[in-house]
Amino acid sequence: MHETDEISELSKKNQKLFNRIQGQIEYCYNCQPYDEGEPVWIHGDRTEISELLYDYNVPENLHELFARNLSCRCGTSDFYPFSEIGLKTKYEIELDRHFEFAKRKYGKPLSEFKNLIIKHPFLSLDCKIARDIKKEIEAKKLPVETVSGEFYRCRKVENDIAFETKDLMLAPIGIPKEGRFNHSGQSHLYLSKEKDTAKAEILGDTEKSRLVWIQKIDIKKPIENILDLTFDWTMMTLSTHALLIALHTGGYLSCIKDNEGNWRPDYFITRFIMDCAKKAGYNGIKYESARSYIGDNIVLFHYSAENIISEEPPVIETFVPDSNEYPILYDCDLFEDKSFGDI
Numbered sequence: 001m002h003e004t005d006e007i008s009e010l011s012k013k014n015q016k017l018f019n020r021i022q023g024q025i026e027y028c029y030n031c032q033p034y035d036e037g038e039p040v041w042i043h044g045d046r047t048e049i050s051e052l053l054y055d056y057n058v059p060e061n062l063h064e065l066f067a068r069n070l071s072c073r074c075g076t077s078d079f080y081p082f083s084e085i086g087l088k089t090k091y092e093i094e095l096d097r098h099f100e101f102a103k104r105k106y107g108k109p110l111s112e113f114k115n116l117i118i119k120h121p122f123l124s125l126d127c128k129i130a131r132d133i134k135k136e137i138e139a140k141k142l143p144v145e146t147v148s149g150e151f152y153r154c155r156k157v158e159n160d161i162a163f164e165t166k167d168l169m170l171a172p173i174g175i176p177k178e179g180r181f182n183h184s185g186q187s188h189l190y191l192s193k194e195k196d197t198a199k200a201e202i203l204g205d206t207e208k209s210r211l212v213w214i215q216k217i218d219i220k221k222p223i224e225n226i227l228d229l230t231f232d233w234t235m236m237t238l239s240t241h242a243l244l245i246a247l248h249t250g251g252y253l254s255c256i257k258d259n260e261g262n263w264r265p266d267y268f269i270t271r272f273i274m275d276c277a278k279k280a281g282y283n284g285i286k287y288e289s290a291r292s293y294i295g296d297n298i299v300l301f302h303y304s305a306e307n308i309i310s311e312e313p314p315v316i317e318t319f320v321p322d323s324n325e326y327p328i329l330y331d332c333d334l335f336e337d338k339s340f341g342d343i
Helices: 003-008 012-022 049-055 060-069 089-117 121-126 128-138 197-204 240-248 265-279
Strands: 026-027 044-047 084-087 144-156 189-192 210-228 284-288 296-300 315-319
Touching: 012 060, 044 049, 049 060, 049 084, 049 240, 084 144, 089 121, 089 128, 089 240, 121 128, 121 210, 128 240, 128 265, 144 284, 189 197, 197 210, 197 284, 197 296, 210 296, 265 284
Parallel strands: 210 284
Antiparallel strands: 026 084, 044 084, 144 189, 144 210, 189 296, 210 315, 284 296
16 A cells, blocks of 8 residues: 555544644754764654654554655655654744744735735835835834945946946936935946846846946945845844834835836835935935845935045956746745735
């Protein structure tokens, strides 16, 4: 009999019991680092499967059947009752609760906010979540960053005109199209921390390769008070703001699937956040690229032109993206929870 068939032959009560136990297993001996052939247990609360089975009052005559049908997230299966596994730690359980709290508190309101702002862009503050976002930004409840050092800007090579540094700096007011953190005609300085990120940002979805102008820029003196909207799942803690978790989980800071031509509804919430941050006195925003795994972007509102230095002229480089290396990183259709809804 196939192992999965063994579980289907159990009573409904025991099937439900098996599924509850399966949901507890996070790690096993194959998930741990090894030293001289022995696992060094660092992931999860270590226990034997038999102890877990006893905790759930599984009849002893079912222990071997349960054990051989249980599996770890890494793919390891066919355990014995005495096999060691790792359960979620108390801290991991608390993180899960924090994540679920973010979804419950902000998931549906953010979805409703996007629907409102698409239909009535100038009535954003009619929505409570919009007022909450504004209040949290003004109260400095979200992370703040200081930026300095080397950054990059890119433009496509469209003709035989040779660009100078000034052609890759801040565009004049009235020229820029609506962007993730600027209104149409509003001039903000977008920079990427990595050269390849700057290149990936200017490519359209269907473009495979092309020549680009690349300009290295140095921020000589640190620019403080940058609203940090970046998010690393591996670094999430209980102090990570629930609003930031919800904004990222729903793709509200990075989706571009609904943008078409001059109609860019996926930028409405980010531009609202920009307005709040700018009014609250932030000098810019740090955010993740929607098109590259490496490096972050910043957009600057307030800065001294003398502090943004370009000591070398721009150069032309050929950019040939690897389709696996430069995907559209955030596809809103991939989010299972629809209540959660670049430069």
